[in-house]
Amino acid sequence: MNGSAQDQRTAPVPTFQELQERARAVAAGPKAHGADAAIVCDRLVRIFSAQGVEVQALQGLELTIRQGDLVALVGASGSGKSTLLTILAGLDVPTAGTATVAGCDLLEMSPRERLRYRREVVGFIWQQTARNLLPFLTAAENIALPMQLRGGRRSRGAGRQQAARVAELLEALDIGELAGRRPTEMSGGQQQRVAIAVAMANNPPVLLADEPTGELDSETGASIFEAFRTVNRDLGATVVIVTHDPMVAGEVRRTVAIRDGRTSSEVLRRTLTDEHGEESVNETEYVMLDRTGRVQLPAKFLEALGMQHRVAVELAPDHIALRPDDLEGH
Numbered sequence: 001m002n003g004s005a006q007d008q009r010t011a012p013v014p015t016f017q018e019l020q021e022r023a024r025a026v027a028a029g030p031k032a033h034g035a036d037a038a039i040v041c042d043r044l045v046r047i048f049s050a051q052g053v054e055v056q057a058l059q060g061l062e063l064t065i066r067q068g069d070l071v072a073l074v075g076a077s078g079s080g081k082s083t084l085l086t087i088l089a090g091l092d093v094p095t096a097g098t099a100t101v102a103g104c105d106l107l108e109m110s111p112r113e114r115l116r117y118r119r120e121v122v123g124f125i126w127q128q129t130a131r132n133l134l135p136f137l138t139a140a141e142n143i144a145l146p147m148q149l150r151g152g153r154r155s156r157g158a159g160r161q162q163a164a165r166v167a168e169l170l171e172a173l174d175i176g177e178l179a180g181r182r183p184t185e186m187s188g189g190q191q192q193r194v195a196i197a198v199a200m201a202n203n204p205p206v207l208l209a210d211e212p213t214g215e216l217d218s219e220t221g222a223s224i225f226e227a228f229r230t231v232n233r234d235l236g237a238t239v240v241i242v243t244h245d246p247m248v249a250g251e252v253r254r255t256v257a258i259r260d261g262r263t264s265s266e267v268l269r270r271t272l273t274d275e276h277g278e279e280s281v282n283e284t285e286y287v288m289l290d291r292t293g294r295v296q297l298p299a300k301f302l303e304a305l306g307m308q309h310r311v312a313v314e315l316a317p318d319h320i321a322l323r324p325d326d327l328e329g330h
């Protein structure tokens with residue numbers, strides 16, 4: 001811009017640096033609860049009725065997952081993990097409560113919006129390797145398919161963009177040599193890595209996986225987990241993995257346990273570096289506190305101290321102490 005044009009300006013145009021500072025200030029300002037979350041579930045309930053019997057698979061589940069997190073969901077068989085995941089995937093609808101994923105309200109979507117949601121907002125990986133890929137297509141064709149189904153107005157260059165995205169995903173997940181192979185020509189682990197690329201084809205902000213390493217040996221499982229880490233770190237997706245695999249649960253920063261259709265406890269892991277540069281992993285276990293003040297204590301803690309029915313509770317300046325009931329029978 002020349003000098004005379006600058007002189008004619010009435011309001012000064014902010015510099016790039018000023019704009020950056022403003023953006024930082026807005027980002028650092030106060031936020032509503034869950035505003036920066038990828039997933040927020042509030043009092044989520046799912047009741048199934050089968051042959052006149054009602055099963056409460058989710059019983060008021062609360063869960064917040066931040067953008068960019070890599071989270072494992074664990075819990076006993078029948079605790080409600082898959083029910084939660086299928087709701088988050090837009091494949092099932094809760095009976096009550098609210099669930100929001102990447103700003104989409106899962107209870108309010110029209111069928112058309114739900115279809116778009118499943119194609120563009122969440123990627124999903126099933127445990128059964130064969131369920132994730134079409135058997136008559138090669139890996140590269142499987143990865144291109146979600147982009148073709150997304151459709152919209154076909155611009156010139158769309159095909160080139162799709163081919164570039166396929167190449168990008170093949171490289172990011174280190175599966176370039178599988179591009180021309182059909183699922184029957186791949187191992188289970190290779191199929192799952194291709195499945196992760198398929199799920200990420202339309203660059204969804206959230207990736208969900210139900211027992212993705214369930215059919216694989218532990219070494220192959222570790223390579224699949226590495227692929228999830230890549231997707232989380234390099235492609236920026238928030239990743240939620242339902243797993244029984246202790247290796248997976250032990251590697252993520254956050255493990256959320258589900259019990260009887262509710263989030264019951266979680267473990268947060270932080271890597272600490274001491275003054276000698278030695279790294280150690282610090283694990284802290286948390287239990288959920290609901291809005292009425294109820295907490296569900298880990299069964300192993302209760303068993304260790306023989307706590308049942310009633311516990312003595314005492315307020316200290318910085319904590320609440322729970323002790324076995326020493327007046328039992330009174």
Ligand SMILES: Nc1ncnc2c1ncn2[C@@H]1O[C@H](COP(=O)(O)OP(=O)(O)OP(=O)(O)O)[C@@H](O)[C@H]1O
Binds near residue numbers: 075077078080
């Ligand atoms: N379609 C359905 N109809 C009836 N009951 C169902 C249905 N889906 C799930 N349930 C019931 O809901 C409860 C939770 O099931 P869910 O599959 O979510 O558990 P899970 O924690 O994923 O178990 P697993 O680890 O064995 O997969 C179980 O009691 C199950 O029998």
